[in-house]
Amino acid sequence: MSVTTAAAAASxxxxxRRGVTMxxxxxxxxxxxxxxxxxxxxxxxxxxxxxxxxxxxLDANLLTQFPSTIRVETAGFRSAIFGTLWLMGVVVVTVxxxxxxxxxxxxxxxxxxxxxxxxxxxxIQNLAAVPSIVYGILGLAFLVRGxxxxxxxVLAGGLIxxxxxxxxxxxxxxxxxxxxxxxxRLGSLALGATPWQTVRRLVxxxxxxxxxxxxxxxxxxxxxxAAPLLLLGALTFITFVPDGLMAEFTALPIQIYSYLSRPQxxxxxxxxxxxxxxxxxxxxxxxxxxxxxxxxSERN
Amino acid sequence: xxASTSEVAGGxxxxxxxxxRASSPRYGERLIKALLGACAAISVVTTVAIVLSIFPPTxxxxxxxxxxxxxxxxxTWSPLFANGEFGVLPLVTATLVITVIALAVxxxxxxxxxxxxxEYAPARARKWLKPLLEVLAGIPTxxxxxxxxxxxGPDLLQRFWPGDFLxxxxxxxxxxxxxxxxxxxxxxxIASLSxxxxxxxxxxxxxxxxxxxxxxxxxxxxxxxxAAISGIxxxxxxxxxxxxxxTMIVLIxxxxxxxxxLNPTEGMQTMTSFIGQAGIxxxxxxxxxxxxxxxxxxxxxxxxxxxxxxSIRLVRRFREVYE
Numbered sequence: 101m102s103v104t105t106a107a108a109a110a111s112x113x114x115x116x117r118r119g120v121t122m123x124x125x126x127x128x129x130x131x132x133x134x135x136x137x138x139x140x141x142x143x144x145x146x147x148x149x150x151x152x153x154x155x156x157x158l159d160a161n162l163l164t165q166f167p168s169t170i171r172v173e174t175a176g177f178r179s180a181i182f183g184t185l186w187l188m189g190v191v192v193v194t195v196x197x198x199x200x201x202x203x204x205x206x207x208x209x210x211x212x213x214x215x216x217x218x219x220x221x222x223x224i225q226n227l228a229a230v231p232s233i234v235y236g237i238l239g240l241a242f243l244v245r246g247x248x249x250x251x252x253x254v255l256a257g258g259l260i261x262x263x264x265x266x267x268x269x270x271x272x273x274x275x276x277x278x279x280x281x282x283x284x285r286l287g288s289l290a291l292g293a294t295p296w297q298t299v300r301r302l303v304x305x306x307x308x309x310x311x312x313x314x315x316x317x318x319x320x321x322x323x324x325x326a327a328p329l330l331l332l333g334a335l336t337f338i339t340f341v342p343d344g345l346m347a348e349f350t351a352l353p354i355q356i357y358s359y360l361s362r363p364q365x366x367x368x369x370x371x372x373x374x375x376x377x378x379x380x381x382x383x384x385x386x387x388x389x390x391x392x393x394x395x396x397s398e399r400n
Numbered sequence: 401x402x403a404s405t406s407e408v409a410g411g412x413x414x415x416x417x418x419x420x421r422a423s424s425p426r427y428g429e430r431l432i433k434a435l436l437g438a439c440a441a442i443s444v445v446t447t448v449a450i451v452l453s454i455f456p457p458t459x460x461x462x463x464x465x466x467x468x469x470x471x472x473x474x475x476t477w478s479p480l481f482a483n484g485e486f487g488v489l490p491l492v493t494a495t496l497v498i499t500v501i502a503l504a505v506x507x508x509x510x511x512x513x514x515x516x517x518x519e520y521a522p523a524r525a526r527k528w529l530k531p532l533l534e535v536l537a538g539i540p541t542x543x544x545x546x547x548x549x550x551x552x553g554p555d556l557l558q559r560f561w562p563g564d565f566l567x568x569x570x571x572x573x574x575x576x577x578x579x580x581x582x583x584x585x586x587x588x589x590i591a592s593l594s595x596x597x598x599x600x601x602x603x604x605x606x607x608x609x610x611x612x613x614x615x616x617x618x619x620x621x622x623x624x625x626x627a628a629i630s631g632i633x634x635x636x637x638x639x640x641x642x643x644x645x646x647t648m649i650v651l652i653x654x655x656x657x658x659x660x661x662l663n664p665t666e667g668m669q670t671m672t673s674f675i676g677q678a679g680i681x682x683x684x685x686x687x688x689x690x691x692x693x694x695x696x697x698x699x700x701x702x703x704x705x706x707x708x709x710x711s712i713r714l715v716r717r718f719r720e721v722y723e
Contacts, residue, residue: 125617132516135509136529139587143536146547153550201439209433210440222712224443229638229708230701231645233672234450236679237697241453245685263446270443296432317538324540327647327672331679331693353542353648360546360652368550375543386535393531 147379154372162373166339167355172366177374182341183254183349184323184381190258190345191265191322196315198262199269200304203311206270207277208299228267235264236331244332252333255345260328265318272314276307309396316389320382326353352378454701457694465688471695477658477669479692480678490660491696494668498579498650499643501664505583506639510590511632517591518598519620530592537588545652548581549573553653561665573655573667582649590639597631598624634714641707645700647672671700 165176202224210217239260243250250256280303288298304311329351337358342349350358352374359371462468466486474487517526517533549572557570557577570576601624609619625632655667656677669677675693683689 121615121617125615128617128620129516129520132512132520135512136516136521136591139509139513139584139591140532140536142584143539146551147539149551150543150546198439198442201436202443205433205436205440209436220440220444222709223447225712226705226708227443227446229641229645229704229711230450231641231647231672231704233645233647233675234454234697234701234704237675237693238446238450238453240679241457241694242449246453266443266446270440294426294429296429317534320538324538324542326540326542327651327676330647330651330676333679333682353540356546357542357648357652360542360549371546372550375546378540379543382538382540383535386538390531390535 150372150375150379153369154374154376157369157373158376162377167337167350167358168339169337169362172364172370175370177352177355177377179338179341180350180352180355180374181377183338183351186254186342186345186349187258187261187351188319188323190254191262191319192315194259194262195266195269195318195322199266199315199318200273200311202266202270203273203277204299204304207274208295208303224267224270228271231327232264232325233327233331235260236328238263239328239332250346252348253346254342254349257329257332257349257351258345260332261322261325264325264328265322268318268321269315272317273307273311276310276314277303279310280306309392313389313393313396316385316392320385320389323351324353324378324382326351326357329354330357352381450701454694454698457691458698461688461691461695465691475660477674480681480689484688486692486695488671488696488699490658491669491671491674492699493660493662494575494654494658495644495670495672497662497664497668498575498582498654498670499640501576501579502582502586502643503636503639505580506586506590506643507636509583510587510635510639511594513587513591514594514598514632514635515620515625517595519616519624530595533588533592537592539585541585541646541648542652544581544585545578545649548577548649548653552581553577557665570665571655571667573653574665575654575668576664578650578652578654579664581653582643582646585646585649586639586642589642590635593635593638594628594632597628597635600631601627630714630717634711637707637711637714641704641711644707645672645704647676651676671696675700 161174162176163181164178165174166178167180168175206217206221210220212218212221239256242248243256243259244252248256284302284306285298288302289295293301338348338350340347356371356374356378359367359374462471466474471486471488473489474485475489476485476487477490478484479486513533517529521529553570553572553574557574561570605623605627606619609623610616614623650668650670651673654670654673656669656673657667658669658674659666661668675696678689678693681689683693
């Protein structure tokens with residue numbers, strides 16, 4: 101905070117000001133800083149409270165035991181953790197090729213003046229803001245029941261989460277591809293490379309850090325998502341580790357919700373401990389993403 | 401980028417003496433372009449699939465159960481009971497009440513935080529404050545729901561609610577707890593997008609304003625803010641869209657009873673939390689309850705679609721002006 105006021109005082113137009121204006125300026129910059137600190141402080145305070153509530157149950161059972169409503173003291177999240185890992189696998193395998201492919205098409209191939217390309221762009225921006233539960237409705241009607249009728253299995257959950265984060269992957273990959281200098285492309289094309297050779301050997305390798313960062317952030321959004329899975333029919337106690345794409349499963353946020361919806365205090369503590377596990381996974385993914393981004397921006 | 405290469409090709413080929421077209425047809429290249437185009441088309445297919453999955457059951461719902469007028473104006477929502485009633489107003493008002501509470505928190509805090517980040521924060525601080533904001537934006541909503549139910553409800557509202565003054569007493573489930581927490585959930589979204597809009601205002605405007613003797617406060621409020629207003633409004637509209645579509649917080653913290661009330665201390669059921677709860681109930685395909693998921697979902701989809709398209713238009717406008 102002292103840094104800001106010092107900066108304001110040192111700025112060229114600060115010297116000639118009279119008392120009242122000075123007070124307004126100070127007051128405004130304090131209000132700005134205050135609301136920023138408030139926003140961050142509230143969230144961090146809440147995170148600390150969860151951690152404090154959950155510490156009582158942060159033990160090995162949390163990771164190794166299956167969920168239970170009877171043996172609450174030793175119940176854990178084993179099937180949920182494995183379910184979340186399976187979901188991550190399906191999401192990565194499906195969303196990366198499609199998302200990067202779409203981004204390459206829109207940035208490198210598409211003629212932005214054609215109406216269908218503009219429709220695709222507006223459509224992606226809209227999909228990015230469609231409520232997640234609507235994707236759940238889509239999955240319920242098409243994948244779980246209806247024409248495909250998979251039932252509530254890993255594949256159905258993973259595909260819906262992929263569709264949910266696809267716009268995020270496309271938008272961040274496009275930004276990464278756009279930031280590759282155009283001189284690289286022109287040089288490559290001038291040397292006789294075809295457009296695809298240029299994309300594959302020059303553009304994509306230079307854009308990989310940005311694409312990786314965006315994908316990791318999208319993935320962390322996918323595994324924290326509960327609403328669409330809930331609608332697909334996830335709220336059951338699964339006491340086995342899923343063994344394939346067609347196995348029934350549960351996921352961490354679903355299991356947390358399931359414990360949370362029980363009134364007894366022990367379940368609340370268990371839910372808090374589960375949140376700590378989920379946040380630990382998410383924060384380490386975010387840390388990797390930020391590390392990649394910083395390393396990349398240092399090199400340039 | 402494709403535009404720039406084709407310009408180069410067109411510019412040279414336009415003279416007519418040399419052809420820059422490939423001498424062989426290059427089917428592989430064409431195939432790759434088609435495959436990449438198909439990837440991009442998947443997003444359109446998704447939208448079509450959403451429409452196709454939502455609207456046929458919705459039409460069946462209106463054909464079998466209730467007219468559109470009665471659905472939109474009815475004041476009782478009890479679709480899962482025998483002889484249920486299908487007035488969606490309680491869900492809509494609950495959604496609006498919680499959205500208003502959330503935005504009352506998120507818009508001022510998010511906007512001021514964005515101005516701080518863009519105009520006042522030292523460059524070194526901004527470098528790690530923006531990623532921090534993004535990390536906070538990535539906290540799962542089930543965690544926010546937990547905050548609302550466990551801490552904000554019992555520890556804040558029930559303890560400090562000025563009941564003598566305002567009347568009422570927040571229960572275990574309240575719209576207020578859900579709305580407040582949702583507000584803090586949306587702050588990073590609004591702050592981050594508004595900051596983008598503020599930063600895209602050219603530095604020359606700020607310098608010109610300072611050069612004419614305006615103070616930093618005047619420059620920020622009277623020059624930068626108006627110049628970025630369409631981007632800021634777009635961020636707010638997106639915030640509204642997120643608030644309307646948020647499910648887990650309201651499902652956990654606002655309770656499961658559909659009530660037509662404006663009293664924020666009571667529990668309410670929003671459109672999303674109804675869909676979530678009905679979904680948990682494992683209703684049989686084609687039953688009335690199953691159809692209501694789609695009818696309410698259609699309303700939700702249309703409401704957010706209007707918001708999103710409005711926001712996309714606004715963002716395009718500010719990009720056009722300054723890029």
